[in-house]
C-alpha cells in the first residue's frame with residue numbers, strides 16, 4: 096500500500112516552505128508562528144480497531160485520503176513569515192523534514208518511489224550500511240533510532256522528525272522522551288494484521304482537540320469520523336504530557 100504513497104508522489108510536489116494563511120487566522124493573537132512547537136519526534140501511523148498496522152509487508156487497507164494526508168503532513172515545513180522575508184529564500188528551501196523508518200518499512204516502498212521525495216529518508220537497520228547505494232540514493236542508514244534522533248535534533252536544516260514505522264520502531268519511539276506527538280489515523284474497522292501499533296498509555300499521551308491538530312499540521316483537517324468506501328476513519332493527535 097505504500098505504492099499508493101508513490102502514486103501521490105507523482106503529483107506535482109508542494110513547496111517545502113509553506114506560509115499558510117490559515118495558521119495566521121488561528122494564531123492571530125500570536126506575534127509570529129515561530130512560537131509553534133518544534134518537536135523532537137512525531138509518530139505518524141494508521142491503525143485499525145485491533146491496532147493492526149500491516150500484513151505481509153503491506154498496509155492491510157486502501158485509504159487514499161490518508162496516504163495523501165501522510166504525504167502533505169510529512170513534507171510540510173512551517174516557517175515563520177518574518178523569517179521568510181528576512182532570510183535568503185535559498186536558505187528556507189534547504190529546510191525539510193526527516194522520515195525515519197525501519198528496514199522492512201523501507202523495503203515495502205516500491206524501488207521507484209525510494210526514497211520518499213521531499214524528505215530526508217532515514218532507515219534504521221543493523222543489516223544495511225551506508226554505502227554507494229545510499230549515497231547515490233539520497234538516504235541515510237542508522238544503527239539506532241536514538242542516534243538518528245540525536246543527530247537530527249541538532250541539524251538546523253531539519254524542521255520535523257517523523258517516525259513512520261513499522262512496529263519495532265513505533266514501539267521504541269513511543270517510549271522515548273524524544274517523541275512528543277502521535278499523529279494517528281484511527282480506522283474503525285478490524286483487519287487481519289501481523290504487525291501492530293503499541294498501546295498508547297493515556298497517562299503519558301493525551302488526545303488533543305481538533306484545532307490543536309490543525310494548527311500543528313498546518314492545514315484544515317476533516318473533523319470526526321470520515322468515510323472512504325466502507326471504511327470509517329478519523330484523524331487524531333496525541334501529545335506527550337509526561
Ligand SMILES: NC(=O)c1ccc[n+]([C@@H]2O[C@H](COP(=O)([O-])OP(=O)(O)OC[C@H]3O[C@@H](n4cnc5c(N)ncnc54)[C@H](OP(=O)(O)O)[C@@H]3O)[C@@H](O)[C@H]2O)c1
Pocket residue numbers: 139140141142147148149150151152153154196197198199200201203219220221222223238239240259260261262263264265267290
Ligand atoms: N499503518 C501504518 O501506519 C504503517 C506504517 C509503516 C509500516 N507499516 C507496515 O508495517 C510493516 C513493516 O513494519 P515491521 O514492523 O515489520 O518492520 P520495521 O519496523 O519497518 O523494520 C524492522 C527492521 O528495522 C530494523 N530495526 C527496527 N528497530 C530497530 C532498532 N531499534 N535498532 C536497529 N534496527 C532496528 C531492523 O532491521 P535489520 O534487520 O536490517 O537490522 C528490523 O529488522 C509493513 O506491513 C508495513 O506496511 C504500517
